[in-house]
Each structure stands twice: as structure tokens, then as C-alpha cells.
Amino acid sequence: AKRRGRGIIRLFDEAMDESIRFRRKIEGGLAQAIANDELRLVYQPIVERGDLEIVAFEALLRWDSPDYGTIPTGLFIPIAEESSLIHELGDWVLTQALEMLQRWPGQYVSVNFSPRQFRRQNFVAHVVERVQHAGIAPTRLQIEITETAIFDDAERAADTLYRLRQMGFRIALDDFGTGYSSLYNIRRFSLDCLKIDKSFIDGIGRERESAAIVQSIIHLARALGLEVVAEGVETPAQVQALRIAGCSHLQGYHLSRPLEAEDAAEMAQQRYMR
Numbered sequence: 202a203k204r205r206g207r208g209i210i211r212l213f214d215e216a217m218d219e220s221i222r223f224r225r226k227i228e229g230g231l232a233q234a235i236a237n238d239e240l241r242l243v244y245q246p247i248v249e250r251g252d253l254e255i256v257a258f259e260a261l262l263r264w265d266s267p268d269y270g271t272i273p274t275g276l277f278i279p280i281a282e283e284s285s286l287i288h289e290l291g292d293w294v295l296t297q298a299l300e301m302l303q304r305w306p307g308q309y310v311s312v313n314f315s316p317r318q319f320r321r322q323n324f325v326a327h328v329v330e331r332v333q334h335a336g337i338a339p340t341r342l343q344i345e346i347t348e349t350a351i352f353d354d355a356e357r358a359a360d361t362l363y364r365l366r367q368m369g370f371r372i373a374l375d376d377f378g379t380g381y382s383s384l385y386n387i388r389r390f391s392l393d394c395l396k397i398d399k400s401f402i403d404g405i406g407r408e409r410e411s412a413a414i415v416q417s418i419i420h421l422a423r424a425l426g427l428e429v430v431a432e433g434v435e436t437p438a439q440v441q442a443l444r445i446a447g448c449s450h451l452q453g454y455h456l457s458r459p460l461e462a463e464d465a466a467e468m469a470q471q472r473y474m475r
């Protein structure tokens with residue numbers, strides 16, 4: 202039993218070591234990614250339910266590493282989030298998105314901000330400074346944050362959101378339904394939009410509970426005067442169900458995959474998804 206115990210400990214140590222080494226590699230690579238021009242943004246349309254008018258694009262970060270190829274964003278963002286690298290990455294993302302907005306008329310871009318960015322001292326002043334520098338109206342930037350960003354220090358987050366919204370920024374609560382928030386306690390936050398997490402959209406047509414959850418999120422969000430975006434819409438059946446449920450906006454592969462900047466600009470010109 203003793204030997205087995207040691208073996209397990211060693212195995213555990215090795216696994217830890219591997220994962221720490223892996224993290225270090227990713228961190229090291231990311232630290233150089235900006236300077237080496239390995240990052241790019243892709244843009245996924247967000248469309249109105251009725252006429253499929255493209256009202257916005259969500260900016261999504263991509264990293265093409267020369268060593269590892271394209272690394273899944275959901276893998277490197279959490280690593281960046283644990284170091285202060287997220288600030289540098291976030292600034293790069295914001296600058297790029299604002300540059301894109303200088304070239305597109307009449308659209309807003311939705312940008313993801315991680316909890317650590319959002320909680321940074323002077324976050325509001327920082328974002329205001331960036332949009333002013335770029336000559337972009339705050340109404341053309343939507344700030345996407347998750348429940349994690351706001352529920353740890355709800356009072357401070359409520360104040361930050363209030364000030365951002367006073368300045369004219371749009372605010373979206375991302376991945377809604379996966380965290381601890383309820384529709385009851387989001388009342389206190391200044392929001393424009395709820396994004397219903399893909400996991401609930403996936404369940405539409407498969408399990409009764411998901412459809413019921415989606416329906417109740419939509420009802421209550423509308424009662425609070427919020428827009429609702431369904432994330433990860435992949436099938437015509439989901440579109441149909443979401444239309445009937447009264448969901449205001451749709452996003453997902455069924456409408457469009459995330460696009461390279463030039464392709465997104467071209468799509469913005471045509472204004473409607475076919």
C-alpha cells in the first residue's frame with residue numbers, strides 16, 4: 202500500500218509538472234505573440250431575429266503560434282487571465298476592434314473583457330481614453346463580461362457598469378445562465394443585453410428543460426427591457442424555436458462562423474444575412 206501511495210504521488214507530481222511546464226510554454230509564447238504579430242481578431246455577426254439584419258459583430262481573438270499552430274482561444278485566455286498578460290492582450294484586442302470600427306460605419310462591435318480586466322483599477326477611465334483616442338463614439342462599443350466578473354464584488358461592479366453605461370457604452374452579460382446570477386439579482390446591474398449560453402441553445406429540441414429555461418430567460422429579460430442574444434445557434438430548428446420564444450438576436454454557426462476582418466467588412470456592406 203505504501204509503494205502504491207508513492208507511485209500515485211509521483212504520477213501526480215509528474216502530471217502537475219507537465220501542466221506547469223505547459224502553462225509556462227503558453228505564457229512564454231503569448232508574451233511574444235503581440236510583438237511577433239501572431240494575433241488576429243475574427244468577427245462573428247450578431248443578427249436581428251426578424252429580418253436577419255446584421256446589427257453587430259463580436260470580436261474573437263485568435264493566436265497562430267509558430268510552435269503549436271492555432272491554439273484554442275478557450276485554452277490560452279484562462280492562462281493569460283492568471284498572469285498579468287491578460288492586460289496586454291486585452292489592450293491589443295481593444296485597439297484592433299476600435300481600428301475596425303474606424304473603417305465600418307453604423308455598426309457596433311462587441312468585445313470580450315475578462316474578469317481581471319474588468320476589475321482593474323481605472324478600468325472606466327482606461328476604456329474611455331481608448332475610444333476617445335480612436336475617435337469612436339462609446340455607443341459603438343459593447344463590453345461583454347461574464348457573471349464571474351461582477352458577482353465577486355457586486356457593489357463595485359454595479360458602480361463600474363453604471364459609469365460605463367452613463368458614458369454611453371453598451372453592456373452585455375455573457376454566458377448567461379451558467380453562473381450564480383439569477384434574473385432577480387441582475388436588476389441591480391446596468392445592462393443592455395443578456396447572451397444566453399450556448400449550452401441552453403444546444404438543448405432546444407433535445408430536452409424540455411432547456412427550452413423552458415430559454416423561454417423564461419427571454420420573458421424576464423424582456424420585462425427588464427434587455428435585449429437577448431442566443432449564442433451558438435447551429436440549426437434552423439433552433440432559429441425557429443428562438444423566433445417563437447421572442448429572442449431578439451441570434452448568433453452562431455448557422456448564421457455565420459466568425460469571419461476574417463475583410464470578409465466581415467464585406468458582409469457589413471450587404472447589411473442582411475441571406
Ligand code: C2E
Pocket residue numbers: 245260261262273274275278291294313314315375376432433434435452453454455459
Ligand atoms: P465566448 O465569449 O462565449 O464566445 C463564443 C465562442 O463560441 C467563440 O469561441 C465562438 O467562436 C464560438 N461559437 C460561436 N458560434 C458557435 C456555434 O454555433 N457553435 C459552436 N460550437 N461554437 C460557436 P472562441 O472564439 O474559441 O472563444 C472562446 C472563448 O474565449 C470566448 O467565449 C471568450 O470567453 C474567450 N475570448 C475570445 N476572444 C476573447 C478576447 O478577445 N478577450 C477575452 N478576454 N476573451 C476572449
Ligand code: CA
Pocket residue numbers: 249252254
Ligand atoms: Ca431590422
Ligand code: CA
Pocket residue numbers: 259313345375
Ligand atoms: Ca462573448
Ligand code: CA
Pocket residue numbers: 375376396398399432
Ligand atoms: Ca458566450
